[in-house]
Each structure stands twice: as C-alpha cells, then as structure tokens.
Amino acid sequence: MTAPSGLGTARLASPDLLRSVFRKHAAGVAVITARGSSGPVGFTATSLASVSADPPMLSFGVGTGGSSWPAIAATDHVGVHVLGEHQQELAATFARSGADRFGPGTAWREGPQGVPVLDDVPAWMVCKVVTRVPAGDHRIVLAEVLVGDSTGRGRPLLYHQGRFSRLRD
Numbered sequence: 806m807t808a809p810s811g812l813g814t815a816r817l818a819s820p821d822l823l824r825s826v827f828r829k830h831a832a833g834v835a836v837i838t839a840r841g842s843s844g845p846v847g848f849t850a851t852s853l854a855s856v857s858a859d860p861p862m863l864s865f866g867v868g869t870g871g872s873s874w875p876a877i878a879a880t881d882h883v884g885v886h887v888l889g890e891h892q893q894e895l896a897a898t899f900a901r902s903g904a905d906r907f908g909p910g911t912a913w914r915e916g917p918q919g920v921p922v923l924d925d926v927p928a929w930m931v932c933k934v935v936t937r938v939p940a941g942d943h944r945i946v947l948a949e950v951l952v953g954d955s956t957g958r959g960r961p962l963l964y965h966q967g968r969f970s971r972l973r974d
Contacts, residue, residue: 828965828966828967829966830965831963831964831965831970832851832852832963832964832965833851833853833887833888833961833962833963833964834849834850834851834887834888834892834896834961834962834963834964834969835849835850835851835853835865835885835886835887835888836848836849836850836884836885836886836888836895836896836899836923836926837850837865837867837873837877837883837884837885837886838883838884838886838913838920838921838922838923839873839876839877839880839882839883839884839920839921840876840880840882840919840920840921841873841875841876841879841880842876842879844907845906845907845913845921846872846873846876846877846906847873847884847899847906847907847921848867848871848872848873848899848900849896849897849899849900850865850866850867851964852864852865852866853865853885853887856947860949860950861949861950862935862947862948862949862950863885863930863932863947863948863950864945864946864947864948865885865945865946865948866940866943866944866945866946867943867944867946868942868943869942869943869944870942872902874944877937877944877946878937878944880934881918881933881934882917882918882919882920882931882932882933882934882951883920883931883932883934883946883948884916884920884921884922884923884929884930884931884932885929885930885931885932885948885953886922886923886926886928886929887926887927887928887929887961888926888927888961888962889925889926889927889957889958889959889960889961889962890959890960890961890962890963890971890972891959892925892926892959892962893962893969894910895910895911895923896962896964896969897969898910898911907921911923912924912925916929916931917931917951917952918931918933918951925957925958926957926959927955927957927958927959927960927961928953928954928955928956928957929953929954929957930950930951930952930953931950931951931952931953932948932949932950932951933948933949933951934946934947934948935947935948935949960972
C-alpha cells in the first residue's frame with residue numbers, strides 16, 4: 806500500500822517529534838498539588854484525563870525529574886485543579902522551575918486530607934492515589950476522586966502551540 810502524497814515528510818520518533826505533534830493538540834490546563842515533607846508542592850499539567858466514571862478516577866503525568874515528583878511519589882492524596890482562562894499567570898507560576906508556587910501571589914488553603922486547594926478555580930478535586938505507572942521519564946498517576954467542586958467561575962484555560970490560550974466562540 807502506498808501512502809498518499811499529502812502526508813508530508815515522515816520523521817523518525819524523537820522527543821522533538823512528539824513535542825511538535827502535541828503543539829497541534831489543544832489541551833486543558835490543570836495544577837496538581839500535594840502536601841510535601843517541607844510544605845505544599847505543585848505543578849502545571851496538560852495531561853489530565855478522565856479514566857473511569859464508576860468509581861470516579863482520573864490520570865495525569867508527572868516528570869520524575871521535576872521538583873514535585875518526590876512528594877507525588879510519597880503521598881496518598883493529591884489535589885487536581887482545572888484552571889480558568891483568567892489564571893494564565895498562575896499556570897505559568899506552577900510551570901516555572903524554581904518559582905515560589907505557594908508564595909504571596911497564590912491564594913490557597915488546606916483542604917481535605919491536608920491537600921493544598923487553590924482558590925478561585927473553575928473546578929477542583931481531592932483524590933486518593935491508586936497507583937503510579939512507569940512511563941519513560943514520567944509516571945502516570947491513577948487516582949480516585951474523593952471530593953470536589955465544579956461550581957467555580959470561568960471558562961477553561963487551554964495550552965496550544967506552546968502557549969496558554971482561550972476558547973473562541
């Protein structure tokens with residue numbers, strides 16, 4: 806079978822190919838939080854996915870080289886926050902290496918199971934970690950939703966073409 810000529814030029818698999826393909830994929834933006842041994846930790850994630858409705862479960866990826874990984878590796882509970890389009894700076898703060906993520910610019914409180922819960926997000930959940938699956942330089946965390954709230958304000962923040970974006974009507 807011959808491939809149609811409209812496919813462009815195929816490249817062998819590489820980290821650059823994967824990144825360039827996923828720049829074409831718009832993703833919702835979430836912040837994952839946990840209580841670490843030295844205080845709260847968190848990171849921006851675009852890998853959040855619904856896994857099961859019964860029981861309610863989700864997944865997200867976390868890099869094993871990131872500063873949040875030791876806490877995520879050790880904790881039983883995580884916070885999952887869906888960010889709104891008004892929270893681009895918050896998303897950038899939690900994505901930036903070395904940033905004071907829970908400093909004066911971040912409004913949060915201790916939530917159920919001692920998990921840091923961010924204020925003013927469209928939706929949040931506290932989840933019990935079920936397992937962590939090795940996946941290259943990341944781990945896929947599967948977690949069961951215990952409690953949450955989806956009544957916050959705002960339309961979802963998106964990540965597309967290497968930058969934060971908004972839905973268009």
